[in-house]
Amino acid sequence: MTLALALEQLLNGLQLGVMLFLMAAGLTLIFGVMGLINLAHGSLYMVGAFACATVAAWTGSFWIGLIASLAAAAAAGAIVELVVIRRLYDRDHLDQVLATFALILMFSEGTRWLFGSFPLYLDIPPLLQGAVALPGGTEYPVYRLAIILAGAIVAFGLYLLISRTRLGMRIRAGESDREMIGALGVDIRTLYTVVFALGAALAGLAGAMVGALQSVQVGMGEPVLILAFVVIVIGGIGSIKGALLGALLVGVTDTMGRFLLPKILALFVAPAQAGMIGGAAASMLIYIVMAVILAVKPRGLFPAAHA
Amino acid sequence: MREIMIVTRENLINLILAALLLAVPFAAEAFGQPFYVTLATRIAILALAATGLNLALGLGGLVSFGHAAFFGIGGYVAGILAAHAFSGDPLLFGLSGTKQMWVIWVVAVILSGLVGLVIGAISLRTSGVYFIMITLAFAQMVYYFAISWPAYGGEDGLSILVRNQFPGVSTMRPLTFFLICYVVLLLALALFALIRASRFGAALQAARQNEVRVATVGIQPYRIRLTGFAISAAVTGLAGALFADLNRFVSPSMLSWHMSGELIVLIILGGTGRLFGPLAGAALYVIFEYALGGLTERWQFFLGLILLVVVLFARGGLLGLLAGKAKHG
Numbered sequence: 001m002t003l004a005l006a007l008e009q010l011l012n013g014l015q016l017g018v019m020l021f022l023m024a025a026g027l028t029l030i031f032g033v034m035g036l037i038n039l040a041h042g043s044l045y046m047v048g049a050f051a052c053a054t055v056a057a058w059t060g061s062f063w064i065g066l067i068a069s070l071a072a073a074a075a076a077g078a079i080v081e082l083v084v085i086r087r088l089y090d091r092d093h094l095d096q097v098l099a100t101f102a103l104i105l106m107f108s109e110g111t112r113w114l115f116g117s118f119p120l121y122l123d124i125p126p127l128l129q130g131a132v133a134l135p136g137g138t139e140y141p142v143y144r145l146a147i148i149l150a151g152a153i154v155a156f157g158l159y160l161l162i163s164r165t166r167l168g169m170r171i172r173a174g175e176s177d178r179e180m181i182g183a184l185g186v187d188i189r190t191l192y193t194v195v196f197a198l199g200a201a202l203a204g205l206a207g208a209m210v211g212a213l214q215s216v217q218v219g220m221g222e223p224v225l226i227l228a229f230v231v232i233v234i235g236g237i238g239s240i241k242g243a244l245l246g247a248l249l250v251g252v253t254d255t256m257g258r259f260l261l262p263k264i265l266a267l268f269v270a271p272a273q274a275g276m277i278g279g280a281a282a283s284m285l286i287y288i289v290m291a292v293i294l295a296v297k298p299r300g301l302f303p304a305a306h307a
Numbered sequence: 308m309r310e311i312m313i314v315t316r317e318n319l320i321n322l323i324l325a326a327l328l329l330a331v332p333f334a335a336e337a338f339g340q341p342f343y344v345t346l347a348t349r350i351a352i353l354a355l356a357a358t359g360l361n362l363a364l365g366l367g368g369l370v371s372f373g374h375a376a377f378f379g380i381g382g383y384v385a386g387i388l389a390a391h392a393f394s395g396d397p398l399l400f401g402l403s404g405t406k407q408m409w410v411i412w413v414v415a416v417i418l419s420g421l422v423g424l425v426i427g428a429i430s431l432r433t434s435g436v437y438f439i440m441i442t443l444a445f446a447q448m449v450y451y452f453a454i455s456w457p458a459y460g461g462e463d464g465l466s467i468l469v470r471n472q473f474p475g476v477s478t479m480r481p482l483t484f485f486l487i488c489y490v491v492l493l494l495a496l497a498l499f500a501l502i503r504a505s506r507f508g509a510a511l512q513a514a515r516q517n518e519v520r521v522a523t524v525g526i527q528p529y530r531i532r533l534t535g536f537a538i539s540a541a542v543t544g545l546a547g548a549l550f551a552d553l554n555r556f557v558s559p560s561m562l563s564w565h566m567s568g569e570l571i572v573l574i575i576l577g578g579t580g581r582l583f584g585p586l587a588g589a590a591l592y593v594i595f596e597y598a599l600g601g602l603t604e605r606w607q608f609f610l611g612l613i614l615l616v617v618v619l620f621a622r623g624g625l626l627g628l629l630a631g632k633a634k635h636g
Contacts, residue, residue, distance in 0.1 A: 037439065093439060094571075094579075097370065098614065099618045101568045101571075101572070102610075102611040103611065105608065105610055105611030105614070106608050106611035106615070109608035109611065113605055113608065226564065232440075233437060233441060233444065237436055237437065276456070276457060280452055280455045280456045282455075283455045284448045284451060287448035288448075290441070290444060291445075294429060294432065298432045299433070300437075
């Protein structure tokens with residue numbers, strides 16, 4: 001095990017974490033402001049990836065595709081909020097789970113209807129192709145570094161948006177007292193639609209960026225959605241800071257676990273068995289971490305004050 | 308138990324449902340349509356699984372989004388015990404596998420109940436959205452374990468070559484296997500009715516309605532809920548063992564979160580907290596699946612649409628429409 005390999009895995013973990021943050025930030029924002037649990041968030045991630053792949057194939061430009069993914073996911077989010085989600089704010093979580101589960105079925109089957117069952121592929125833009133040398137002699141793809149950078153910029157932008165702008169002020173006010181800001185004359189229905197579309201756009205952006213690493217296909221959002229749930233449960237539902245730290249923790253733990261556990265076990269048992277047990281244990285690692293954190297802090301690391 | 312003895316519209320509908328489910332396979336067999344026997348068996352098993360979940364969700368108000376874990380564990384118990392009985396390799400501590408259904412059932416009930424106890428013990432420390440997400444996450448943990456553990460087929464699943472046996476009857480005959488599942492379902496429904504009418508059931512429902520009051524009269528809501536959750540897991544695990552025998556195949560898809568979602572959907576389609584809600588829901592779901600699947604390849608889209616309409620506009624489910632409002636809620 002070389003240091004360079006470990007560094008590479010650490011960067012992979014960061015990249016996964018950043019992507020999870022984009023998903024978790026939207027989920028936690030939507031829960032924090034509207035009190036809604038949205039299972040269909042993974043579908044918005046899928047919408048972003050499909051929009052990016054389709055538009056990039058039409059125009060030949062990844063960048064136009066990326067803008068299209070933001071627009072498509074935000075539009076899908078806004079439409080879904082207007083037609084379905086706004087009827088669910090006053091319902092209990094069971095109804096929210098079921099209605100958004102129904103939305104997943106419709107989104108997945110609808111996408112299969114439009115695009116067929118075959119996965120689409122998205123090329124990495126020429127600007128970001130190639131690799132950079134890491135200390136220790138290995139090389140690391142520029143594109144993955146770009147994802148980490150993009151995630152950091154979005155996280156900072158989100159921080160500025162929420163702490164420095166009027167919209168951010170309203171979002172924070174909405175988190176602490178929904179009725180009151182409505183009474184103060186803020187158009188709360190529009191605010192909800194905007195927050196939902198913002199969360200959807202973040203998910204769409206994540207989908208588009210990951211689309212160039214994996215194939216773009218129906219159901220791609222579901223594993224990510226569940227990891228994002230683990231993230232916000234660890235971080236504390238409703239807390240963006242918790243989502244950021246939770247995402248990085250989950251991303252790095254998952255990647256490093258898959259890399260290190262088989263190697264550590266190989267010190268004690270035969271290599272073939274170590275690979276098998278280590279692989280199985282690594283796939284459970286983040287859930288074990290989650291269970292331990294919840295056993296100590298049932299409301300996550302950074303519980304939102306009101307929830 | 309008294310409330311199920313009285314003649315009400317709901318009990319009448321329940322009786323008709325139970326009779327219909329029994330009549331369809333006999334008619335199908337008489338007309339030489341064994342496929343419908345399998346369909347009815349599927350309804351009975353899914354109704355059993357959902358009856359298990361109904362204990363936690365309907366009575367206890369615990370929205371578990373991870374009951375696929377117990378369903379799948381039951382399935383894997385059947386698959387693994389049968390595989391060992393077939394190959395002759397000892398399983399654990401020199402014990403061999405078995406092809407006897409009732410042994411498999413006992414193991415499935417105990418194992419899924421124990422796993423339910425562990426998952427419940429951690430998850431029930433939280434409530435609301437946290438509980439939903441944590442039960443989901445634990446089920447995913449079991450799912451990924453099943454996929455990455457190659458000994459029992461991993462992602463490809465595990466076949467059961469010959470359906471497991473039950474003393475005195477031939478389980479390979481569809482109608483016989485249906486009757487076994489039907490009797491198990493009736494027993495589970497009786498258990499549900501007994502629990503609902505018992506002191507324990509009253510405490511479980513009270514904990515759903517007002518936790519503070521339950522604590523004030525000296526009952527710990529946590530323990531009540533944990534017990535309810537474990538029993539619920541055990542019943543769903545039993546259904547999983549039967550489901551594996553029905554398909555003679557078990558795969559990680561039994562553990563997937565779509566399965567957990569489907570189980571909740573069954574209860575809601577039928578009517579939450581009602582004795583026969585799961586059966587009504589399972590019948591409706593399987594018939595939808597079959598009828599829509601015959602009309603269009605895209606049946607899942609329309610299933611989603613129907614579900615959305617039911618959640619938004621018809622909250623009492625099928626029994627709510629037919630039998631009026633539930634007495635408790």
